[in-house]
Amino acid sequence: MSLRIDEGSLFGFLGPNGSGKTTTIRVLLGFLRPSEGRASLFGRDCWGAGRQIRDDVGYLPGDLRLYPTWTGDRFLKLFGLIRRRDITTVGRDLAERFSLDMTVPVRKMSRGMRQKLGLLLALAHEPRLLILDEPTASLDPLMQEQLLRHLRALAEKGHTVFFSSHTLSEVERLCDRVAILREGRLVANETLETLRGRARRRFTIRWVHVKDAADIKPPPFLAIDERRNRTWDGSLTGQTPELVRWAATQPIEDLTIGHPDLESLFRRYYEGGGGEADTP
Amino acid sequence: MNRGLIAKSIREAAVVTVMLAAALTLVEGILSFVLPTVMGDFSDTLLKMPFFRTIIQALLGADIGDQLVPQTFVAIAWVHPAVLALVWTQAIVFCTRVPAGEIDRGTIDLLLGLPVSRWQVYIAETVVFLGAGLLLLLMAMIGHRVGILSIAPEDRPGLGTTLVIVVNLYCMFVAVGGLAFMVSSIGYRRGRAIAVVFGILMFSFVLSFLVQLWAPARALAFLSVLNYYQPLATVRTGDWPIGDMLALLAFGTVFWTAGGLWFARRDICTV
Numbered sequence: 001m002s003l004r005i006d007e008g009s010l011f012g013f014l015g016p017n018g019s020g021k022t023t024t025i026r027v028l029l030g031f032l033r034p035s036e037g038r039a040s041l042f043g044r045d046c047w048g049a050g051r052q053i054r055d056d057v058g059y060l061p062g063d064l065r066l067y068p069t070w071t072g073d074r075f076l077k078l079f080g081l082i083r084r085r086d087i088t089t090v091g092r093d094l095a096e097r098f099s100l101d102m103t104v105p106v107r108k109m110s111r112g113m114r115q116k117l118g119l120l121l122a123l124a125h126e127p128r129l130l131i132l133d134e135p136t137a138s139l140d141p142l143m144q145e146q147l148l149r150h151l152r153a154l155a156e157k158g159h160t161v162f163f164s165s166h167t168l169s170e171v172e173r174l175c176d177r178v179a180i181l182r183e184g185r186l187v188a189n190e191t192l193e194t195l196r197g198r199a200r201r202r203f204t205i206r207w208v209h210v211k212d213a214a215d216i217k218p219p220p221f222l223a224i225d226e227r228r229n230r231t232w233d234g235s236l237t238g239q240t241p242e243l244v245r246w247a248a249t250q251p252i253e254d255l256t257i258g259h260p261d262l263e264s265l266f267r268r269y270y271e272g273g274g275g276e277a278d279t280p
Numbered sequence: 281m282n283r284g285l286i287a288k289s290i291r292e293a294a295v296v297t298v299m300l301a302a303a304l305t306l307v308e309g310i311l312s313f314v315l316p317t318v319m320g321d322f323s324d325t326l327l328k329m330p331f332f333r334t335i336i337q338a339l340l341g342a343d344i345g346d347q348l349v350p351q352t353f354v355a356i357a358w359v360h361p362a363v364l365a366l367v368w369t370q371a372i373v374f375c376t377r378v379p380a381g382e383i384d385r386g387t388i389d390l391l392l393g394l395p396v397s398r399w400q401v402y403i404a405e406t407v408v409f410l411g412a413g414l415l416l417l418l419m420a421m422i423g424h425r426v427g428i429l430s431i432a433p434e435d436r437p438g439l440g441t442t443l444v445i446v447v448n449l450y451c452m453f454v455a456v457g458g459l460a461f462m463v464s465s466i467g468y469r470r471g472r473a474i475a476v477v478f479g480i481l482m483f484s485f486v487l488s489f490l491v492q493l494w495a496p497a498r499a500l501a502f503l504s505v506l507n508y509y510q511p512l513a514t515v516r517t518g519d520w521p522i523g524d525m526l527a528l529l530a531f532g533t534v535f536w537t538a539g540g541l542w543f544a545r546r547d548i549c550t551v
Contacts, residue, residue: 031392031548055395063550065386067292078291082284082394121390 001037001186003179005162007128010155012175012192013164016270020184021164022062025133029059041129055083058122062133062164064114072102072117076124083125091124097150098143111138119147123154130154131162136170148174168266180269187269199260200235203243206254207231219246235261282396285404293374297412304366304416305423311357312427316350316435323348338489340512350435354428355512358445363420364485370416371409371453372477375460378405379543381470386550398544406461406536413453421446441518445511448521451528452509456481458532462539465546481505505531 005011026032027039030050039046041053076091098116115138136144180188207213207230221238339359382388464473488506490497501507508524
């Protein structure tokens with residue numbers, strides 16, 4: 001795998017469960033030694049200079065576990081001491097924004113509250129790089145939206161966000177670039193715009209007569225998934241103008257063309273049909 | 281030295297340490313008070329029981345002679361299984377917290393996600409462990425000094441003698457802690473690490489009995505941690521058992537260093 005992430009970008013790291021996302025993160029944080037090759041952040045080796053690297057990194061583990069007897073305030077105080085910097089001001093500000101009671105011990109917090117606290121601890125020292133492993137898990141939709149807004153604002157200030165997830169929709173809402181991992185290999189590393197351009201659009205054609213729907217032979221740029229009565233459902237393998245031009249000559253009652261269907265593109269990548277794109 | 285890591289370690293270990301220190305003070309005080317006064321009255325009868333004599337000699341690691349004198353009971357108060365259990369419990373419970381305990385409860389990611397090296401984490405734990413040991417044994421010493429007020433002043437061991445025993449016990453605490461750090465550094469499960477260290481100490485304890493009961497076992501006496509902790513000899517002579525203390529410190533240091541090296545180089549996976 002060769003992966004380079006530009007500063008200030010919102011980078012989505014996608015892959016199905018077990019594809020190696022968390023393992024990659026653990027290598028980047030110096031928890032695991034690469035069996036071969038080299039991992040570096042900020043130009044420094046992740047295994048050899050892990051301590052220095054993590055000074056500029058905020059990390060939210062996918063399977064977040066916190067010390068059960070500590071309160072949010074205690075976390076801020078002790079983590080500030082460990083980081084040798086005051087994180088209480090930013091931390092309390094974030095707690096207010098996330099509506100998090102910092103006086104409650106972790107054992108009495110709900111899963112959502114714990115996730116908020118984990119995010120707060122990752123963000124409080126305003127790191128150059130944020131590594132978030134499934135950060136929206138256990139968060140309600142309002143909080144998810146607030147988090148995404150906050151991450152966008154951070155990226156605008158030059159912070160880099162590495163957003164690992166197996167859910168396309170949240171990566172699509174946030175990120176400007178996406179890498180897709182399958183069985184430990186990088187199968188795509190593109191901007192979201194490029195992927196959208198590559199994704200097929202769904203279409204629905206309603207014919208004037210049932211006979212037309214049955215008799216007319218589809219052109220090569222249409223892949224029909226289903227024919228029922230007067231309707232064709234499928235995906236566009238060619239360009240939209242081609243379809244529009246062809247449709248104008250046919251006895252069609254209605255034509256609907258959808259947005260690029262990223263979901264099915266990603267499914268193809270996940271299942272191994274999307275092709276290899278092992279590019280930096 | 282990272283002050284935050286020290287504060288974290290103190291915060292997490294304080295309750296157990298204070299509880300064990302209080303229990304040890306109480307146990308040591310009671311034993312030091314009860315053994316010389318109550319059991320002293322039955323010493324002649326007790327010595328006629330071969331099993332009792334063997335047990336006491338096994339605990340003390342030395343021949344108790346023809347008479348149970350107050351000094352013998354003072355020494356017993358320092359090797360009583362309850363005292364050893366409390367001291368070992370503190371060492372085992374504390375030293376298996378990192379990394380096995382952190383991995384086991386899943387908090388290792390949070391801890392190592394901070395800008396600290398594994399050696400910093402390991403050393404901070406060790407510093408607090410050594411401090412907790414000092415507190416524990418200081419409290420035991422206070423309990424002991426209060427307990428022996430029941431003994432006639434001329435039979436009472438001096439403060440210097442008590443200090444030598446306590447330092448010797450501290451060296452054993454360090455050795456057990458070093459072993460626990462090493463086992464913890466290798467494993468993923470704290471319960472398993474505790475069981476392994478406990479098993480080794482039980483073997484050590486049983487071996488010290490075997491040595492008294494079965495002559496061929498004497499060749500293996502050096503494997504028992506109790507072979508290097510013999511308060512009766514200290515009570516009798518008041519000498520510093522320098523060789524034994526150095527041996528215990530050497531064991532502790534070797535185990536601790538091996539554990540640190542292993543922890544610094546191992547892959548950290550959650551379980």
